[in-house]
Structure formats: structure tokens, C-alpha cells
Amino acid sequence: MELLYALFICLSLLVSTAKGLWPIPRNLETGNSFIKLHNSFKISLDGNISRPPQDLLDAIERTMSFLRNDKLQRLVVGRGAADRGAIGSASALQKLLISINSDDIKPIGEEAVKDVLQRNEAYSLSVPADGGGAVIRAETTLGVLRGLTTFSQLWYDDGQGVTYAFGVPVNIENDSPAFPYRGFMLDTSRHFFKVDDIKRMLDVMSWVKLNMFHWHAVDSQSFPISIAEFPEVAAKGAYSSQETYSTDNIQDIVSYAAARGIDVLLEIDTPGHTAAIADSHPEHMACPFGSPWRTFAGEPPAGQLRLASAETTNFTTSLITAIAKTLPSKFFSTGGDEINLNCYANDSATQADLQRTGRTLEQALNDFTQSTHGALRTLGKFPVVWEEMALEHEVDLHNDTVVMVWISSQHVAAVAAQNLRIVHAASDFFYLDCGAGGWIGNNPNGGSSCAFRSWQQTYTFDPFANLTQEQHSLILGGQQLMWTEQTSPENLDPIVWPRAATSAEIFWTGATLPDGSPRNVASALPRLHDIRYRMVQRGINAIALQPEWCALRPNTCDVNA
């Protein structure tokens, strides 16, 4: 009996540690051999790629740099030394060939900002055990990038400078994501993050094949985004002149992201969450800095755009147009969460505007939204909104609109019933800020408004829960979200990583593992450890998930192990 149990443990170790791939490819065949990386290993482009885009060459160089510098020793007892025997007799891989089946090869940066439904991220990868060449095949440079990312996750260090892979041959046939939208949201208003902090997040996103950076750029606390036609808004609404993103910074972030296969979805939250605009444009603001704040807003300071005012509607539409037109993405978010009705009820200007035009507040909100969304459509973009715009207001949303469900995953079905496209962002599964205590100052309990969302809890999310088969195509994907009331550059890495990689696998791999079994936390954990330790090797302060003793002994710290 004990022998059988030991055998079971050994077998499950073999399977569960066979790869450190995250997200795990949808198709994956592996062997039992080891190979070394040859000293003169090269990544080369197929002959038909006569003028390779620079961002493809950069992606190759980054991959080479990872192979040289990751120095990740395998997570087993004895670490790299445990594999030295097997490595000794292994063949050496001399080359990885990249082949792109296309007559019109475009830069990664162009492929990455297409409509998500038109992005082609598929790739195939084969790594032989006999020293023959490895091959990545794709139809786009974006697909090649995904293949390179997978390839770079295969390699370990033996502690003596030998880089090797195990579980070869590896054969991945036509791996492509289950969902086109796989995101991460960062709030740069409650705390400011330097361009380098954002780039570091984009780096890690690309390592786990996330492809949408939802930039919740502004909010009531600060307005760090500089907009060329409206310089006064950031000048007065940012925390300081050092805590702003110049137009050059924004373009830098957008192109850095695109070269890494990531599209930037910028959000200018309206009409609520806008108090930071009051410093420059008090004429557009209802209940600015109203006190006590709880009467007028979910979070201080209070202040909402005077949505019933024609001037404010024009101002907002112009502001959004001014920034949206500079961005390549097909998506732009106008926000729309947590509109406080009491604020408008107490704003005499808004009440006068409503009375004069004979509209209800909801009618005015619809007009306001049609104006901003119309402007986005003129720019060829899809509007993105928070769920309240679909579920709590009388706004006529066109069915090109993308709705982010945040309050509860239980609200997804109601949005789908309106035939609107959906991004999963529900607080009950995807909020990274939950559980860190409350930010309200004089609360002696200091309680959190929501409990910590462990990676396990997130990982068990079902994207199709409560939906009919016909509604499945409405689900674009999902994202984890980093609200920053209590997060600043100082703790950004560990609060985000590796947890935000969880949704990367949910939405790339889908419901089942390559062998057809359901995704599950027990088999995911060893791979998540692996990518976390790899992140640390690459300089990211990703948090530990278990004692190192457990990380070195897959599944030994499971219950009943």
C-alpha cells in the first residue's frame, strides 16, 4: 500500500513537473529526454522573411537574453545539481528556426493593436530531443512572439552554467488563446507609478501572454495624464508636476506595450470619479469636494461632471477625443461606474439644466454617453464601460460596446441578456487589492471592504457560468485589477505577481488542460511556482505562494499528501 502510494506520488511528480509553462499551451506533447543549449545556439529567421520588423528582432534578442540570464534552477530537491547526470548525455540544441507563413509580415506592434477578434496569436513549436533544430511556425509576428515566450519557459540552469531543457521532445501544434482579451488593469490615480513601473508590469504581462493593458489612468484623486489640448487638467489635477505622464510618456508606454504584444486600453472615467478635474475646471463639476464625502461619493474627494450641461458634455467629448485620437487601440473606456445621484440632486446647475431641457437625469446621462461614444466611433473605436452603464442606467448602449462586469460575477448573465460584449473583471474573483485592510482613516477595525482573492480562488473561475451556449461568443475574456488605494510602486510587484498570471491561464488555456482533464489548482501550482521563480530571476519581486520546502516538492503540501 505504501509502495503504491509512493508510486502514485512519483507519477504525479513526473506529470506535474514536466513543464514550467504558463499559461499551459492548449496542445502539448512532451517526451522524457533532456537537451542542452549549444554554446553557439542561435535563433534564425526563415529565408522568406527578407525584411524582418525591428520589434521582431528585438523580441528575439530578448529571448536570447532570457536564455543567457534566467539562471533558473529547477524546483526539485537538490535544484540544478539533481539533473546533472541526465544532462551529461543530452544532445545540444544549436538552433531555433522561425518561420512565418504570410506574404505580408507586419510588426508585432501593428498586429497587437488590431481589434481583438482579428488578432492572430497562434503558433506551433517543436523542440526535438536529438539536437536537430527547433522550429516556431506562425502566421504573424505576434504568433511568433507567443512562441518565443513559450520557448523561453523551457530552459533551466544546472547551477554550473549549463542551460538545459527536460521533457523533450516538445511538440505544440497550433497553440492559440481560448479568449482574445486577456488583461491586467492598473489604477494610476490613487497612487502614481513611474513609466518604468508600468513598463515592468508590461514585461511580466508579456511573459504570461497577457495582451490588454487596461490603464485606469485618472480618477478623483489625481489626473496624471497630460492631454495636449487640455494641459491645464493634469497641470492642476496631478499630485505634482513630477507625477504626470507627458504625451511622450504615453506614446512610449503604448509602443513599448505593442512591441510586447499588448494593446493599451485607456480609460477616462466619466461622469463620476472626476473630482481631479475640479481643480482646473470647476465650472464642469457638481459637488466638488462635498463634505461629508460619503454623502456624495464612494471615496473622497467627491465631484462629478455636470452631465446635464451642454458645455460639460462638449468639454468631456473633446477631452476624450483629444487623447483617444493619439492612441492606436480599437478600444477606449469612458468608465461610468458609481455615479452618485445625491451629488446631482444637490447641484443646482445640474437641476437647472435638466429643468430647462425637460430631461430626467437618466435621459441626460444617455445624451452625455451618446456624445462621448459617438466621438469614439468616429475615431473607429469601440467604447468600453463599467457594468452600471448597462445594468443600472437607462443608457442606450450599441452592441459594439464592451461591458466590464466588476461588482459581481453574478451580474454577467444580465449583461449578456442585453447582447453586449463582456470582459470579466468581477471583484469576487479578480480584484487584487482586496484583503489589505481598509484605507478609511478613523476606523478602529481597519477592515477590508472585501476579502483577499487568492490565486486558487481566481483560478477556479468559470468564464461561461450562467450563460447559454449562444452567449459564449459575447465573452471576450477577462482581467485582474489593481486598484491602488493602498498600493504604490513599493509593493506593486508582490501584490500583482504571480497572482495576475492566474487569469492569463484561465483565458489562454480555457477550461481544459492539454490532456483533456479540467484545469485544477493542484496541477497548476507547480507550474505557477515555476513561473514565479522565473519572474524573481528576471528581477520581479513576485510573492512566494508556499514555503520553499513545498515549492521544491510538488504537491507534497497538498491536503492529504
Added chain:
Amino acid sequence: MELLYALFICLSLLVSTAKGLWPIPRNLETGNSFIKLHNSFKISLDGNISRPPQDLLDAIERTMSFLRNDKLQRLVVGRGAADRGAIGSASALQKLLISINSDDIKPIGEEAVKDVLQRNEAYSLSVPADGGGAVIRAETTLGVLRGLTTFSQLWYDDGQGVTYAFGVPVNIENDSPAFPYRGFMLDTSRHFFKVDDIKRMLDVMSWVKLNMFHWHAVDSQSFPISIAEFPEVAAKGAYSSQETYSTDNIQDIVSYAAARGIDVLLEIDTPGHTAAIADSHPEHMACPFGSPWRTFAGEPPAGQLRLASAETTNFTTSLITAIAKTLPSKFFSTGGDEINLNCYANDSATQADLQRTGRTLEQALNDFTQSTHGALRTLGKFPVVWEEMALEHEVDLHNDTVVMVWISSQHVAAVAAQNLRIVHAASDFFYLDCGAGGWIGNNPNGGSSCAFRSWQQTYTFDPFANLTQEQHSLILGGQQLMWTEQTSPENLDPIVWPRAATSAEIFWTGATLPDGSPRNVASALPRLHDIRYRMVQRGINAIALQPEWCALRPNTCDVNA
């Protein structure tokens, strides 16, 4: 009414931002003036200090370095620029004089490792507004260090290189701690921390006047402490040879701590939590790596010292003696938590030992403990234990023993009833690891075993709850604890700081503020922000407590503000 409210806010701002001192001195008088630091500002020693200890000179140099490099701008709207007008006409402070009223001046490092009841940390500090000299008076170098720490917290930067203080004159008469033991515990077994990580924690501890580093050095997962007479234990029980503390490392940590006014209380947890010894000494181990682990231990791997064995008792006593004798502290912990009875019930060697000697397990545990504690007393040290040794077992603890209450603060009274000395370490107030999700691998909920302990929750702790007046003297103090199942160097700073400063104020300042009012979270928060931002300026990745908008506007993010 609104005017009155505004006046109230203004007044409370004046009071609450008058100082960034943490912990706040027990006596504090402040004025309303500003002073600048003179370009040639110096800290000098009184003439009677003919041969100043090197660690005092080092502490002075560190203080000078903070004055030069902190560059902390005050947490108000406009930051440093907001004070430039007031600074313009301020006097310049040219000198701080240090005076020690003693015929026998000893190094800080010697004062810091005395019995806590004999340590003298008292100091007085006066900083005039007129440019005359500031003065620190103390009876020991340790007191001077505390005074220098307070002094260094007075200074801000105006954003243009001017270093200034506000709220002067400052007069602090005979500030000394309410409790002699103010600690922080770090577990270096679940994850290894480099010497530099530990030194960084010691630095921050000294900035908030914490004086005991409880080093939970070893546990079942790894044994990183190298002990000269028993090199095999770390050689086989550490995660790797890189993840060990050499005897030189240990001495380095101890002297680094002492020079900063911190005593190192080392713990070798026994007889449970010792599986890491099984790799080198299987002969001393009951239920090593027993499976399923939950049957034999609270956390994998299982394994406990064979406490009924004379050989194991000798081995353990020798091991503890070998390390304890190299340490200057008067305190040493033998642990004693979470002894698993089932492990011993299933260990045939233990059962045979018990039968042969005609003892119960509890009698054997008493003999085992008398042996280790007797050895510590021979070395002139007080044994420290976890609460179970007092409350759950039949061990005869001498009343020099210090008991750490960890399971629940409700257990303090029962320990006090035994007339044993107490360090508060209760999980319901002081555990820094709580709330980060569970570390068990295959639990789909991934739930935490305990909820996040916010600083507010910790801050409201009452050290004398449920005790009689006569029992108050049993309370030595308390500490926050960092168990590291899910903490590694990558997230150490933000999970510890500034939260672990909370107990620094509880146990230094005591129940009341200098003006006699009770300590409270609303008035503490602006000061805690201040010390947190100062930590960040000094390179510590301390976590943010509120949106920056709130940090710049004291009490504005309170409920009802």
C-alpha cells in the same frame, strides 16, 4: 456652521501634523516656529565624553546622513513648497550637543543586550527656535541613540535643498519606554533571508525604537543556522549551502543589531517544528516526514524530537548550549509550540523510552525542558517559550521564564495567573502574515487561516486587558510576527512596514498621548504616514496606507470628514 466645521478641521490639522514622530514621545512640548538646519550643522559630544564608543560615533554619523539624505517633503498639499515662506525667516540650527550623565560610558551594543529590565533607554531632547544649540541628555549611549532617532524625525526638505523643522521649540523631558520589550519576529525557515535583508529589518526597527529581534531561525522546513559543534545540522537541514547563516553571519547580525539598540533573541524551536533535523539526525526524530502530514503536524513536513530519549535530550541541550553560548543576549527561546501528541503515540522508540523509564509523555516533556532550560540558566540566560508550555502541558516553568502568548490574546490572563512573565505576540493582533491566502496546495478556496491584521486593529490593542493591577509588571511588552510561508525577500518590506511600527508605539508610548488623551487611530495615522514616507525615502519598500490624496490631507479621508 460650515465655518465652525472648517475651523475644527484646521485646528485638528495643526495638531495632528505638528510632528512626524513615531513612536510619539511620552512627554512632548512643541511650539509654532520653523528652523532651518545650518549648512555647517554639527553633532558634538559634551567634553566629559573623552573616549566615545565607536558605535556612538557611528550612530551620530548615521543621523547626519539621514539629515543630509532623507529629503522628505512634508505631507501637505504643495509638499515642501508650501513651507518655503515660513522657512525664509527661520533661524538656523548650528549644533546638537550630546551630554551623557554617567561616569561609566559603555557602547550602545553593551547597553542594548542587558536584561530588558536593566536597559536604560531614557533621553531628553530640546530644540530651540532661536538658533541656539539643541541638546540631547541621557544616562547611557542607548538613551542617546533613542534621542538621535527622535531628532532625525523632526526634519523635512523644502524641495530646493533646504532642510527644516517645524513645530519648534521642541522640548522632550525624560522620554522612556512604557514597556522594556518591543520586538519584531522573523521566521527564516519557511523562506531564507539574506544577511542584508535582516540588517535592513534591523535598520527600520531602530528607526522606530524597537529593541528586540526575535529570530525564529529554524523550523521543520529548513535549518539555516550553522552551529560550530554541529555543522551537519545546517549542512543537511538548510535549503542549500547558500541558504545558511555561518557563525560569522550570526555574529555580524548580532553586533549590527546591538549597535542599533537591538538585542537578538534567538529561538531554536523544540521539541516540535524540528523535521529539518531529521536529515542529519534521524535517530532523534519521531514521525519524520510522516504522511499524511496533517496527522502528525500542523504543517509539512512532520517530525519532532524524541523528547523521551536521554540521547535526544542530551543532543538538544548540547545543540542549544552550543549556539546560546555564542550570543550576548540574556534571552533565548526553546520554542515549545504545537507539540503533536499523535506523532509520539505512533513512535515506537518514544513509547519504549516512556515505558522503560515509567514516565508519561508530559513527565518526559518536563524533564526535556528542565534540561534545556537548566543549560540556559547555567549560561545566565532566561528561557523563553511559546504559551503552550505554560497552558497545555505539565511543565514546571520557573518564574524567570518569559512566555510568548500567540494563539489568542484571551490567553494572557491564564499565563499571568501562573505568575510568569509575558510578551504579547497574539495572532489576533500581531500576526503580519494573516490574510494572504492559504499556502495549502490543492485547496480550491485558497483561504487564509486568519484574516488580515490591519495596523488599526493592532493599534487598538490594550496590553493590560483582563489583568489585575498587580499583574501589570509581568507584561514585558510585545511584538509583531512575520511567519514566512508566503513571504520571501521579494515582499518582506511591504508586508512588514509600516505595520510592524504599530507595536513600537503601543509599547513605547503606552496608553496615552503626551497631552493625556488616549492613543487613537485618527491622530496616529498622519504620523504613521509620515514615518512610512520617511522609510520610503530611506529605501524601504513600505506599503502605502491610503491614497496619496488622503496622505496629503490629514483626516480628510476619515468617515464623516
